[in-house]
Each structure stands twice: as C-alpha cells, then as structure tokens.
Amino acid sequence: MSLLLKYARLKRVLIIEIIICLTLEAISILLIPYFIAQIIDGGILQNNLNEVYNSSIRMILVSFFGTIFAVLGCYLCTKFCANLGLYLRNNYFSKTQELSIKDTEEFGIESLLARLTADVDNIQFTILSSLQMIVPAPLIIIACLILTAYVSPSMVIVPISIIVIFGVFTYIVLKKAIPISIIIQEKFDNMLISLREFFTGIRVIKAFDNLEYEKDRNIQNFDNYARNVIKVNNLFALLTPVAYLLMGITQTIILFIGSYLFRLNLFKIGQITSVTEYTLITIQYLIFAAFTVVMIPKAVTSANRVQEVVNKEPSIKEIENPKVLDDKISSIEFKNVTFYYDKSSEPVLNNINFKVEKGETLAIVGSTGSGKSTIVKLLLQFILPSEGTININDENINNLSFKSIKSKISFVPQKSFLFNGTIESNLRMGGGKDATITDFEKACANAQSLDFINNLDDKFNAHVEQGGTNFSGGQKQRLSISRALSKKADVYIFDDSFSALDYKTTKLLKNAIKQEYADKIKIIITQRISTIKDADTIIVMNEGKIVGKGTHKELLRNNTIYKEFAISQQINVKESLENE
C-alpha cells in the first residue's frame, strides 16, 4: 500500500481539487430538492408564478454549476486514476527489471503479468469508482443527519442506527471476502499459467494428442477461478438486500412511531414525511457505497500483490558505488568458486579454478547437468558464487558495476530466444543504436546466417515471430549467434550454441570466429570435441567439478572422460595423437 500512499502524497493538490469539486457537487445535489420544494410549495401551491420563475432560475444556476463541478470532478478523478496506473506500472515494471532471474522465476511470468495488467487495472477502477461514489456519500449522509436532527432531534437515532448496522454488516462481509479475493488472484494466475503453456506447447500437445486433456485442464482452471469469484459475489449479494430490508423496516418504524407521536400531537405529518425522505436518501447512498465496497477486497489484494513485487529486495545487487570497468577485459579468473542453490544440497559447482586471457579460447565440455551453464551464469552475475571469487582484470567482479561488465561481454544463451520484430531489431539488441547494416552483414557472415537472410524476401527486415517460431532450429540459433556477434565486446560466450547446426556450418562458423575475433576472449561450451580441438584450454566438467584441464592432445592422452567423449564421437584417438 505504501506505493499508493506515495502517489497520493505526490498528487495531494489534485486530491484537494477533487474533494472541492465533489463537495460542491454534493452541495448542489442537496440544494436541488430544496428548490423543487420551493417551486411546488412556494410557487405552484401559492399560485405564484413569479416564485416559480425565481426558484427555477436559481435551480438552473445551481444545477448548472453543480454539473460543471461534477464533470470537472469526474475529469480530475479519472486523471488521478489514469496517472495512478501509469505510476504503478512504471514503478512496477522497472522493479521487475532490477530483480534477479531467480526472483522473477519465483514469482512466475504469469503472475508478474497479471500484476502488471489485471491487478493495476483493479486498483485503478476501484479507486475511480470509490472517489466518485464514496466521497460524496459521507457529505450527503451527514447533511441528511443534520436535516433530520433539525426536523426532530430524537428521530436522528433511526438513520444513525441504520448506518451502524449496515456498517457492521459490511465490515463482516469484507472481512470474509478478503481471503477469498487472495485465492481469486492466485486462480487467475493459474488460468494464465495453463493457457500460456497451451500456447507455447501446442505442437507437443497435438503430437501427443492431448488436446482434449489440455482443454479439460484449462477449463478446470477457468472453473476454479469462476467458482471462487462466485463465492465472493455471493457474499456481496447480501449487501443490497440488507440495505433494502433496513430501508423498508425503517420506513415502517418511522410511520409507526410517527403516527403514535402524531396522535399524541407531538409530531406533525410533515415531520414524518421529511424524516422518511432523509432516511431514504441516506440508505440510497449507502447502497451506492455498497456497489463500490464490493470491489475493495479485490483491489486491496491487487495492491498488495503489486506492492509485494515492488518491495522485493533483489537477491542480487551491486555494491554501493561500484567501480566501473573502463578497460578492456583482458583476463577472467575463477578462484575456488563453489556454488550451491541451497546449503543442504550438493553443490552444483565445486571448487572451480581457471583463468582465461585475452586472445584465448576456453572450451568447456562435460556431461549433461555438470554445471557448464552455471559457470556462465556466474560470470554474467545472474547468480553469485557461494564461495570463492571471480576476477576480471584481477578485480573481484563483486566490486564492479554489473552493467559495465555486461557491456563488454556478449553471450549466446543455450536456448535462444528471439523477440517479435524484424531480424534487424533483434540484431540491434546486440549492435546497439549506431550499428549499420554493414556491421550486421559482417556479423551475420561470421555467424553463417547471411546466406539465408539474403534469401529471405525482406532480408534484414524479415519478420521474426516471438521466440523465432518462423525459423528452423538451426536458423534461430544462428540468428542468436549473429545477435551476439553484432555486439562489440571483449568476451564472447557460446553456451552450447552450435547444437542445432550441421557440422559443416559449425566448422565455417568456428573458423570465422577464430579469424575475426582473434584478440578476444572466447568461452565455448559444447558437446562436440571436433569444434574445440584447437582451443587453448579445455575444461572437462563432471558433476560440478573440473576433472580435467588442458589442450585437446593432453586430455586425449591422460583424461579418461575426455577420451570417452572423443571415442563416442568416432574420433580416432590414436590417429589424432600421432597426427603431429
């Protein structure tokens, strides 16, 4: 909620303006019945046409200005809420970008989305309705109480007790509704989760002929959501009837007591009708308020959900005043680096040591799940080492600004993701604003993607669907490599980025990198020994440990695991060793 308060403080002038407008509107609403009475009682009943004119003109004026203020108030309220949405969304979204990958995963993409769109929408709409419905209500109700007291002080007890009873009842309903509202938002997330899975997994779903199953699963989620919404609706369904019940009963009571007092000559008929009238207006506004009260639990839940993300401390943060890495990266060193996701389980990386310098190629091979990608994640500061240090240019990376490091490292992730747009817009993520098509052509030539791009009708302007679904597996991967090569960096990291490429292409790519990026640091993770034969250092990983380090030849000679890799790839060990 603190974000809302902050916004309110920011917009206090606007709030005051809104209150003024709405108050003036309320006053005009209260005055209108007075003028109507004037027209009828003072004018028509007295046969006084002049009075009819005068009162009419006054009524028109009041009505006109009342409307002006009402419309103005409405505009200001809407502006307040439109800007509130902007404020919340901007703050919220920037925060999601500060959070670490792990933090984001904990919330889940769907939930983050729901908070950004649906939850903020809830908050906006509730506040908008409340401002216009609830703000005038107290004014008018208080006015009614005063007027009732004016007519008959003892009768004030009637509207007051109604307000109290209705208030208590509303409170109970709200209290019951809030926990369900929390569930509702969770069910909403679930709806998004299974739907999104359906859309992203459609091929697998069709392939396994699981369409019916997925349909049922989704409908089940829709149903769970609907059921909880209905539960809350059912609670609120009682609010209006209770108000009406109170309305009817009080009318009867006023009439009953009124007639009693009337008979005793303590009360006039006029008093009965006025008290009834005022009580009815009070209840009318209570009902109005009830319409908006209904939305409050949802909005509170939503506000808390947004706030939860905004309040979240990123699990990975730079130190204060980090050093900016100005120089080129000339060396990267892992020193006794150990990493585990939680202390109780086996470390994912265990005592990793290596150093790679300018111009060198470091290759990492190793079994599935041995921690190769984790090494890269550490270097890019997606995660922090549990023990040990990582140095760049002999400086602990924890002391450096993250951005300055990342600006000098280019990276091809293991699972390439392309963004909706064009090939060029994707490459620009790497190349930056100033890159020219010639730059891109060069990068693509190196990434072996230029040929197929040139074969496309629109070349660099060819459309890319989200995730690159309109390209083949190998094309996607080469576009992802092109994006990385478009970036002018000191370090290039390829995380198993040739897995979907045929060997011929891989070879060309490898040679291009070797030539064009000779003075850079290259870190290549791969399964294919043939790709990394001439790397300066090869690290062999197994179950989170480095089990071998050296050149291709050295490892072939004395590392059993590496030898097994080679043999499994039909590499003739003997021949390779003798070959020189």
Next chain:
Amino acid sequence: MSKNSSVKQFIRLLKLKKLSFCSVIACSFISNILYILVPLISAIAIDNLLATKKVVGEYVLDKSIVMPIIFMLIFSTVAPFITALQEKLMARLSEEVVLETRTMLMQKFIKLPVQFFDSHQVGDILSRTTTDLNKISTALLSYFSQLFGSIITIILSGGMLLYYNFALSLIIIGLIILSAIFTYFVAERNKVLSEKTQEKLGDINTAAEEYFTGNTEIKAFNQENEIITKMENLHDEHSKLYLKAQFLNFAIFPIMRFLTQIAFIISALFGAKLALMGVISVGILQAYLQYVNYISAPITNIAYVVNGFQSAMGAFNRALELFNEEEEIHDKQDAKLIKNSKGNVEFKNVSFGYSKDNILMNNISFKVNSGEMVAIVGPTGAGKTTLINLLLRFYEINSGNIFIDGVSISELKKGDMRRNFGMVLQDTWLFKGTIAENIAYGKKDATREEIIEAAKKAQSHHFIETLPNGYDTIISNDETIISQGQKQLLTIARIFLIDPPIIILDEATSSIDTRTEIKIQEAINNVLKGRTSFVIAHRLSTITSANLILVINNGNIIEQGSHEQLLSKDSFYAGLYNSQFQN
C-alpha cells in the same frame, strides 16, 4: 466468418442461460414493484391518519393505520428476499457467462491450426481470454440489476405521468428521446474507446510477456533501460486512452442528471402556467411533478448503465474476435480410424510452403515400409522439421498426398492419426508440474514404477534423485531448476512410456553429451526395433544404420539411399558426413 456472427455468439451465450436470465428479470420485476408500493402504502396510511385525526380526538391504534403498517412490514421484508435471490442468481450468472465464453474459446483453441499459434503473440491471446472477458462479468454484475429496476420505474412512473397529463408528458417523452440519442452516441464512442484501451492493455501484456520470457537475453545484453522506456511509452499511451474512456464512462452521469433537472424545470414552468390558466388542478400538477422527479433517477441510471455496458462490450468484442479465426480443416464425417498402424508411410508428390506464394517443398516423394528406420539429414533450414510437421499434419500440404498404411492422412481423424506417433520434438517443452507428471505426458495413468523405469532408460533417474523432491519436484518451462540437456532427457523419457507404431526423433539428443547419448541410444534402439522411425540428427554417426537416408537441401530430397550407398558416391551426404571429422 463475418463480424455479425460474433454478435450471434453472444446471443447464443445468453440463450444458454435463458432460465437464469429470466429468473433474474422476474425477481427484479417483482421486487421493484414491491419497493414502489411501500411508499405508496405509506402515503395511504398518512392520508388515513389525517382523516381519522379529524374524527377522533384521542389516541387509538385503529385498523386504518394498523393494516397499512402490516402491509408495509410484509412488503419490505419480502422484497429484500426476492432481491437477495436475484442477486444470488446474478452472482452466479455473471461469472458463468464468462466461464461459458472462456470454455467456448478453449474449445475453439483446440481446433486452431499450428499456423495460428505461430503468428499470434501469447500475451495478446492471454489478455483477450482473461482480462477482457472479466470486463463483461463486472458489467453484468453491477449494471444488470440496476437496468431492470430502472426500466420498471420508468414504465410505472411514465404510466402515471401519461395518466395525469398527456400534454405535459410530451416534455418527459422528449427528455427520454433526447437522452436516448445522447446516450447512444456517447456509448458508441465509449465502446470504441474502451476497445482501444483494452487493446493497449493487451499490448502491454504482450510486450511484458515477451520481455519476461526473454529475461536472460535482456539482462545479458543490458537492455533493461531500453525495454523500460518501451514499456513506459506503452503505459503512457494506455493511460491517455484510459483517461478518455473512463471520463466518458462516468461523465455521462452528471450530464444526464442535468438534462433531467432541466426537464423538471420546464415541466414546472409549463405546469404552473397551465395551472394558473386553470387547465389543470394544482393537486394534479404537484403529483405530476413528483413523478417527474421519480422518473429522473432511472433515466440517468439507464444512460449510465447502457454506456457502461457498451464499454464492457468493447472489451468483450476483443475476445469474440478470436471466434472468427480460421479453424483447422475438420476431420471428415466418415474419417477413418487407425488405432494401430503398421507403420507404412508414403509421401507422394508433396508440395508445401509456409505461405502460399513461397513454396518450400516441391514434389517430394518417398516410401517407408513398416519397421524401417528413415534418417532425414541435410543442412540447417533445409526442411527436415517441416517434413515431420507435414507428416503430423500440423500444416496442410498444398498438393500431393501423404499416406499412412495406404490411407491418405487427410482421410484420417487427426487425433487418432497422431496417436500412432511417439516423438521428441526439436524444441523441448515442459509444463508446470512434477517431473513424474511431465514424463507421463503421453500416458497419464502410468505407475510410479513405469515412470522410474522410463527415466532410467533416459539416463535421468540419477539426476532426478538428487533434486530436493525427486520425482515430485515441480518444474516448468521457464525455470532453470534443471539444465537444458536434462530437460531434453525428460522429453526423451516420455516416449519410453508409450508404445506407438511410429517414432520420430527430431534432434532428440542435440543438447545431451555424447557419453550419455550412447547410453540412451541403446534404449532408443530397443524402442525403434520393429517400429517405423524417422530420425533427424546432425551427428550422422547415430543414423548410419538407417534403412533409408533422405538427404534434403532447400526443401527437396536430393539424394536417398543407405549409408553405404550414399557414402560410396561423391555425394552431398558424403560431404556432410566427412565434415564431422575434419578440422
């Protein structure tokens, strides 16, 4: 489908809930009449009171006052119960209408071709199916009951007005017509604006969905500030539209109120004139004006409700648009079933392009006999995956035929046909659920033992055991609890659980290290034994034993034969094969 049919969809939807809707309307009708009667009885009682006062000078609780009070008590307690019933019905109905639409959308989604999912962004469809539809339930819930209450009041009070004085009533009829026209224009505009606003919100959703999905890339490429700027622009655009749409939504209320007040004043002025001229009695004028007062609130209300409803329809329209998407070609009425295919597959003169004017494959023909292994090789982007896509009928071919056991696949029921295949696709896909559930995706009733057995064959048992909750660890596509290779192992494990006649492996082991691969290969070979299989792999060593190797380049089969046959010639294949071993 035309735009018109989306309206029909909505009507059909309402018809489904006919009973509930009618009940709500009936309840609303009865309770509103009762509510209107209460003040009437009260007036009668007061009249009686005044009358009796004159006769009796002292206090008596006589019938004249007791009866009305009893009636009031009954009416005012009964009416809220009817309202409660109505509200309860509406509580259910409003959400059920949305649930029904969502369910229908889901039924639509399963009929859409892969093409649809290729060309639409996830975030967009998500927002149409969730947020947009929610607008309609909110509208139904808050507006529907008000609408009928107001209509009834207008009818009753209007009747009274006409009864009292026809000429004066023209003013009110004029008011009603005027406000109807005004409301119509505002509401139309509002609908458009609301649709635009929701569209922008959908854009926010779409963009954010993509950015959250590409989180790694954004962080790696320091793109945070760029996308924050992009999102802020979207937020800003949305906020501007929101301002317009919501202003229109709420401002109609005071404006309509102003109109009714003007109408009152005009009535009063004319009425007073008539009264002074002696055309109507003062009493009638007074009663008349009271009813004018009575009718004002519901007129304002209806305008407000209609306007709000149109705004919700704007959002609803976006969801309904999805119903207009073109569906996959339906299975023929007399579609044939094949439960257990023998595994004979034939492509005959197949031509295909992802878009009509861009033909990728031309006249492809080949034949695979039951139990044979076919390897599909070729450079990246050659069309290997496409061939599989066609076999599974993810896309419709432009011309030619694909036969399974001699029957063209267009004659077969798609679902049944696909059940004859077990496959590992190039892109891994896991859903949010336990590891066990993910493995058992092709066979939901698999026992834990079977699942473990499959995992062991896929060399996954070991790493699964080391996870905190073993087979019950929750994984999902987005999360990185398991490595990329491990994800692929799980998708391989899936096929060990099912027993299909035809197996397809599209780069099934591309992210798996070769030592592990060799171990799985044995299990895979066991599965392939006696089954027809299609294998795509860049590591050609894994497919040397294939009965038939199809070499594809630029969408065409350029060579076919066995490993030995192809290698003996100076073939494209030989070049590909040897490139594995060269530096």
